[in-house]
Amino acid sequence: MQNRAEIVDQNFHQRVASGDLPEPGTRLSLTDAGLSAAKLVQLFESQLLSRHLDLCSRKLQARGESFYTIGSAGHEGNAAIAAAFRHNDIAFLHYRDAAFLIQRAHQTPGETPLWDMLLSFAASSEDPISGGRHKVLGSRSLWVPPQTSTIASHLPKALGAAYSIPLAKRLHLDSPLPHDSLVLCSFGDASANHSTAQGAINSACWTAYQRLPLPLVFICEDNGIGISTPTPTGWIQAAFSQRPGLHYLYCDGLNLLDTYRTARQAEHLARCNKQPVFLHMGCVRLLGHAGSDAQTAYLSRQQIETSEAQDPLLHSARLLIEQEILRPDQVLELYDQTAEQVARVAELAIQRPKLGHAGEVMASLIPPRRQPPAGHSLSESERGALFGREHGQMQQPQHLARLLNWTLADLMAAHDEVILMGEDIGTKGGVYNVTGKLCEKFGQNRVINSLLDEQSILGLAIGAAHNGFLPIPEIQFLAYVHNAEDQIRGEAATLSFFSNGQYSNPMVIRIAGLGYQKGFGGHFHNDNSLNLFRDIPGVVLACPSNGADAVEMLRECVRLAREEQRVVVFIEPIALYMTRDLHQPDDGLWTSRYRPPQQARPIPLGQPGQHGDGRQLAIISYGNGYYLSRQAAEVLQQQHGIELRVIDLRWLAPLNEQAILQAADQCERLLIVDECRRTGSIGEGLVSLISEHRDSPPPLKRLSAEDSFIPLGRAATATLPSKEMIVDAALELLGSDTAKLPRKRA
Numbered sequence: 001m002q003n004r005a006e007i008v009d010q011n012f013h014q015r016v017a018s019g020d021l022p023e024p025g026t027r028l029s030l031t032d033a034g035l036s037a038a039k040l041v042q043l044f045e046s047q048l049l050s051r052h053l054d055l056c057s058r059k060l061q062a063r064g065e066s067f068y069t070i071g072s073a074g075h076e077g078n079a080a081i082a083a084a085f086r087h088n089d090i091a092f093l094h095y096r097d098a099a100f101l102i103q104r105a106h107q108t109p110g111e112t113p114l115w116d117m118l119l120s121f122a123a124s125s126e127d128p129i130s131g132g133r134h135k136v137l138g139s140r141s142l143w144v145p146p147q148t149s150t151i152a153s154h155l156p157k158a159l160g161a162a163y164s165i166p167l168a169k170r171l172h173l174d175s176p177l178p179h180d181s182l183v184l185c186s187f188g189d190a191s192a193n194h195s196t197a198q199g200a201i202n203s204a205c206w207t208a209y210q211r212l213p214l215p216l217v218f219i220c221e222d223n224g225i226g227i228s229t230p231t232p233t234g235w236i237q238a239a240f241s242q243r244p245g246l247h248y249l250y251c252d253g254l255n256l257l258d259t260y261r262t263a264r265q266a267e268h269l270a271r272c273n274k275q276p277v278f279l280h281m282g283c284v285r286l287l288g289h290a291g292s293d294a295q296t297a298y299l300s301r302q303q304i305e306t307s308e309a310q311d312p313l314l315h316s317a318r319l320l321i322e323q324e325i326l327r328p329d330q331v332l333e334l335y336d337q338t339a340e341q342v343a344r345v346a347e348l349a350i351q352r353p354k355l356g357h358a359g360e361v362m363a364s365l366i367p368p369r370r371q372p373p374a375g376h377s378l379s380e381s382e383r384g385a386l387f388g389r390e391h392g393q394m395q396q397p398q399h400l401a402r403l404l405n406w407t408l409a410d411l412m413a414a415h416d417e418v419i420l421m422g423e424d425i426g427t428k429g430g431v432y433n434v435t436g437k438l439c440e441k442f443g444q445n446r447v448i449n450s451l452l453d454e455q456s457i458l459g460l461a462i463g464a465a466h467n468g469f470l471p472i473p474e475i476q477f478l479a480y481v482h483n484a485e486d487q488i489r490g491e492a493a494t495l496s497f498f499s500n501g502q503y504s505n506p507m508v509i510r511i512a513g514l515g516y517q518k519g520f521g522g523h524f525h526n527d528n529s530l531n532l533f534r535d536i537p538g539v540v541l542a543c544p545s546n547g548a549d550a551v552e553m554l555r556e557c558v559r560l561a562r563e564e565q566r567v568v569v570f571i572e573p574i575a576l577y578m579t580r581d582l583h584q585p586d587d588g589l590w591t592s593r594y595r596p597p598q599q600a601r602p603i604p605l606g607q608p609g610q611h612g613d614g615r616q617l618a619i620i621s622y623g624n625g626y627y628l629s630r631q632a633a634e635v636l637q638q639q640h641g642i643e644l645r646v647i648d649l650r651w652l653a654p655l656n657e658q659a660i661l662q663a664a665d666q667c668e669r670l671l672i673v674d675e676c677r678r679t680g681s682i683g684e685g686l687v688s689l690i691s692e693h694r695d696s697p698p699p700l701k702r703l704s705a706e707d708s709f710i711p712l713g714r715a716a717t718a719t720l721p722s723k724e725m726i727v728d729a730a731l732e733l734l735g736s737d738t739a740k741l742p743r744k745r746a
Helices: 004-018 037-062 078-083 098-105 113-121 155-170 195-209 235-240 256-272 301-309 312-322 328-349 358-362 380-387 400-414 438-442 454-466 478-483 485-492 547-564 623-640 657-663 682-693 713-717 723-734
Strands: 137-139 144-147 183-188 216-222 247-252 277-282 418-422 447-449 470-475 507-513 540-542 567-573 609-611 617-621 644-648 651-653 670-677 700-705
Touching: 004 037, 004 301, 004 312, 004 328, 037 078, 037 098, 037 113, 037 256, 037 312, 037 328, 078 098, 078 183, 078 216, 078 256, 078 277, 098 113, 098 137, 113 328, 155 183, 155 195, 155 216, 155 454, 155 485, 195 216, 195 454, 216 235, 216 256, 235 247, 235 277, 247 256, 256 277, 256 312, 312 328, 380 400, 400 418, 400 438, 400 547, 400 567, 418 454, 438 447, 454 470, 454 478, 454 485, 454 507, 470 478, 470 547, 478 485, 478 507, 485 567, 507 547, 540 547, 547 567, 567 623, 609 623, 617 623, 617 657, 617 723, 623 644, 623 670, 623 723, 644 657, 657 682, 670 682, 670 723, 682 700, 700 723
Parallel strands: 183 216, 216 277, 247 277, 418 447, 418 470, 470 507, 507 567, 540 567, 617 644, 617 670, 670 700
Antiparallel strands: 137 144, 540 651, 609 644
């Protein structure tokens, strides 16, 4: 029994030979479209190569030589879109855009798209974009960052990249993307309904409505179906044609002339007017969603054949024959020659080396180091002018929030590419005033007040990082990041992995989080789980417990992003923002004097902190837990004569295993205090670490928060560890005869 790929292939031969070609929706001449005969033939060749790659991948999959068969059949009209734009207009592509990538390769000498794509199909380690990690469309030289399963997750960063282009020009910064370039972002009609797409398009409208420049072209490739769910007829036009600030254009993706002409209109609007465009391309889907997709389960044979009758390659053949550019026999000869070439090259590609072991797979998780521009070194007088009256206050001990503010100011003064973005971070200075006066010092172009949408905030950061900026986005509360966690996991953290280290989007994501805070309450403002970040390969997770450490750790985070191109998450314990005292009112022991950059005491990635050197007990903690453990240590030392040390992890991912083991070395007992929830917590990882790396692990105990959300009011700390609980647990672990203190949680 023939499969649909064989039928589509045979249909092309039969219908071209018999002259049974589909009628166009709109008749245009080459002059109307602005195309030459040679250019039209080139577009057709790109379509043919894309089609035969799809057909070949199905055959290779049957032999166990190809592994991902979502193809481009039916969408090949996007070759005309590629031809309408420059090769350095960065493009975030839909997975059905092989013809686009092939056509773009014509714009740069020396490209070998057939060989490159077949290496990707075969998952060869010589695949020039992903190194064999995934079948992706991407190219460093063609300005196409790789995407995997692009269900709209790439739209926010496309928006961010587009916003960054005129921003770089306003700030007089040299940037990888030319100041007159624009951004392309393609996706399917089903993906247009995803909340990520809706948020990004809304953000584009919100930006353009304020007359801010945004050279961006959204390309919606509408084939009328999302896997098996039909898109209602007319839905895309109805949903997007009347959006404020957004130019809507429609093109017939089956007709190369109409597609090219309309794409040129989109290019002019986006490049010359710096306005966002929604280019709606009608097309069909052939060969199903993927090789494993049985269309007959949800489509009738008539529906399948109706789509196949509108094969865009048949429409292109008609154009070439009607324009008397090629005869039918020449069209078929070109078609067959392309098939033979693809088959011949495929046999060579499948023999190329594959990834063999974990080290090879993981080699691109962390981007390569780079040499960023040297930062500015401010004189004392320049810093005095920058900080004004605050300059004198730097001689006095300050709390965490103030020290973070000054650190951000120094970092922004030193590095012109550092920009901040987030909700309310501008004039208001953020919920906790951590960004207070920074907008006044550096202006709205570098302290960007965003709309209320975490996906757009992180997307802006990712896209700006593509263009040479070092973004420091702020998420107001830890619980809010769950609205946009895929922007970190699926986009930011995977880019280096899937591009074999060729692309990166370094940034430092500041997030206020954890529990114990007074004022705001409830689970939405007190989230005590960090599992999301610890589970993402390659991401650095930092959590300072005090102001002095926060200053140096934030500087190290920016260094990691600038020099090592890392994605860093910087957790700021809300309850410690304004904390001044440790043991007694007005003791000021949790404040610190600000050390300017010239007096820095660096805290490198992975270096834990330590208070005390006693060996009877080691308490290991972080954040609020470290603060409470210091309080408990005072009681244990003064009232019970226990010699102990308190270890502050500071860096929660990746854990510096050797440094942690060394810090706790030769201690008789270990107590792990973890303010996050018991299940899946950092404490679990520490227990495993000690158990696996010590031949005779010392007695240890883990004290953690309950597996519960955090309530409002006086019960806000009822599920969390307390000073009293730490003392109690330590005495129990030590087997002391001292009377146990009451088990209090608050």
